[in-house]
Amino acid sequence: MKAQNFIPNTYKKTISNGSFIWSSPSNIALVKYWGKKENQIPANPSISFTLDNCKTTTTLHFEKLDRATANYSFEVFLEGKVKADFKPKIETFFKRIEKYLPFLKDYHFIIETSNSFPHSSGIASSASGMSALSLCLMSIEKILNPDMSDQFFNKKASFLARLGSGSASRSIEGELIVWGKHKAIIDSSDIFGIKYPFDVHPNFSNYRDTILLVDKGEKQVSSTVGHNLMHGHAFAEQRFKQAHDNLDMLIGIFKSGDLKAFIKVIESEALTLHAMMMSSLPYFILMKPNTLQIINEIWTFRQATGLHVGFTLDAGANVHVLYPESESEIIDAFIKDSLAQYCQNNHFISDQVGLGAKQL
Ligand code: DP6
Numbered sequence: 001m002k003a004q005n006f007i008p009n010t011y012k013k014t015i016s017n018g019s020f021i022w023s024s025p026s027n028i029a030l031v032k033y034w035g036k037k038e039n040q041i042p043a044n045p046s047i048s049f050t051l052d053n054c055k056t057t058t059t060l061h062f063e064k065l066d067r068a069t070a071n072y073s074f075e076v077f078l079e080g081k082v083k084a085d086f087k088p089k090i091e092t093f094f095k096r097i098e099k100y101l102p103f104l105k106d107y108h109f110i111i112e113t114s115n116s117f118p119h120s121s122g123i124a125s126s127a128s129g130m131s132a133l134s135l136c137l138m139s140i141e142k143i144l145n146p147d148m149s150d151q152f153f154n155k156k157a158s159f160l161a162r163l164g165s166g167s168a169s170r171s172i173e174g175e176l177i178v179w180g181k182h183k184a185i186i187d188s189s190d191i192f193g194i195k196y197p198f199d200v201h202p203n204f205s206n207y208r209d210t211i212l213l214v215d216k217g218e219k220q221v222s223s224t225v226g227h228n229l230m231h232g233h234a235f236a237e238q239r240f241k242q243a244h245d246n247l248d249m250l251i252g253i254f255k256s257g258d259l260k261a262f263i264k265v266i267e268s269e270a271l272t273l274h275a276m277m278m279s280s281l282p283y284f285i286l287m288k289p290n291t292l293q294i295i296n297e298i299w300t301f302r303q304a305t306g307l308h309v310g311f312t313l314d315a316g317a318n319v320h321v322l323y324p325e326s327e328s329e330i331i332d333a334f335i336k337d338s339l340a341q342y343c344q345n346n347h348f349i350s351d352q353v354g355l356g357a358k359q360l
Contacts, residue, residue, distance in 0.1 A: 003039075003191055006100045006156050011144035019061040020139040024132035024357035026054040026123065027170045027177065028209055028312060028320050030266050031246045032273045035230030035239070040096075040162050041190045043230060044243035045180030047250060048170045049322075051209060052354030054117045056128035060136035061110040074109040079119070086113075089164075093130065096163040100156070101137055103144065111136075117349060123211065124223070124314065130164030131157070131171035135357055157357075158192035165223070169193040173356035176200065176254070182247050201257030204353070206325040210335050211349040214290045214342060215317035221277070221284050226315050229280035239276060243269075259324060263302075263310030266322065270313040277315070288317040290342035295319070297338055307331060325352070 027048040035043030065073065072094045076086045090111070098104050111133065117123045138157045142148050154172050162169035162179070169192055170177040176196035182188045185197060230236050246265050253262045277284045291313070298311055298321065309323045309331050321339070323331045332350070340346040 001155070001189065001191070003100075003159070006159050008100070008102065008141065008145060011103070013144050013146065015064070015140070015143045017061075017063040018140075018143075019059055020136045021057065021059045021360040022132045022135040022139070022357055023055050023057040023360055024128050024135060024171050025051045025174075025354050026056075026117075026125070026128045027051055027167065028314070028322075029167065029170075030250065030269065030312065031243050032269050033166050033180070034227065034273055034276055034315075035233075035236060036166060036227045040166055042166055042180040043236070044240040045178060045182040045185075045188060045247055046167075046170070046243070047176060047178045047196065047247055048167070049207060049209065049353045050171065050174035050177060050356055051351045053351045054115075054123060054128065054211070054349065056113055056115050056125055056132045057360070058129070058132035058136055059110075059112040060133065060140075061112075062107040062140060064107055068105040070105075072104060072109075073107070074111060077110070077112045079114045080112075083113075089126075090133070093133075093164040097134075097137075097160050100160065101141060103140065104137075107140075118216070123213075123318070123349075124167075124316075126165035126223070127161075127167040127171045130168035131161040131357060134158075134160040134164065134168070135172070135359070139359065155192050162192060166227075167223075171357065175353045175355060176204075178247070182244060184248055184251055196254070198251060198254065200254045203257035203259055203324050203326075204254060207353045208321075208323050208325060208328050208331070209351045209353070210321045210332070211351060212294060212319040212321060212335070212339055212343050213347045213349070214294070214319060214344065215288050216344050216347070220286060221315065223315055226277065226284075229282075230276065233276065233280050235276065235279060239272065242272065259308035263308060263322075266312045267310055270311060273315065274313060286316050287313070291317045291319055293342050294321075294339055297342075301334055301338070305330070309334070 029048040033046035158169045158172045177193040179193035
């Protein structure tokens, strides 16, 4: 499927006003998206667990204007308060998607959004936020074009979300989503995420992700800046190849349920992501001393107990602790007793793999 397939024919129906509400989850990449080409095309394929508790709920009110505006007409509220600094990002998003949703200038929109996780937690809300907004916009398009199938609805929602933020393309459905072309996954695509199509061993059911909030501050490096650092990066080509190979390995691991091998891949991915930042120009260290303390504690605990606890990282200092449901009682206690002390105000968020976005 090509981008052109998402340009609609003339709409059969009209609607003058209304509102839609969607809640959409965050996701955690196991193979990381780091580096992109023009038009939000990823430099390598990625795969993520969709989360369950960490989500954004967005209400989109829309009212048809007497005549189309030259610019986009919208207001944004976060947790009930005007959020002017979200406007430029949404305006860029609208510009990128207007070709695919030609009704955007015909309406005035009020976007009300709230997150289930605290605003300053260092958890990026762009994946959940951009996917929730894309789904609300798709609900409008579905009224204008009622013949649209559910499958097309989800594909286009992911396609639009990608244009807002790459990782948002992986937040529409669950539980495992692949975004980016990979040779072993025939339907995989650079322009939208798809559900992982192969067998997944029950070891991965309700897989846990406890997010340790090491640093709740604003991101030091925006992801857009970060992705750009991969242009001309000395190790870029090797890294992109490694992501393909790691995804290949995960296909076997998801089938067999080999958790030791799983941990090896995801921890290597996390450390490689940070190694890319440390070896780019300019270079960055986004881990904090407590990030390393936690990693060492996890390794020591794993060695001592033989339990299957591993970690991954985003482009920040927080640590995502990943482990199977069957071992969660002991590992939850370990997190509370030994890892929480490294978090800001002992703060962590318990989450697990989820099924994707929901219309409310
Ligand atoms: C490290 O999706 O936030 O979390 O497309 O520029 O909005 P933009 O980037 P974004 O990048 C996410 C990077 C990552 C890895 C990942 O989620 O795959």
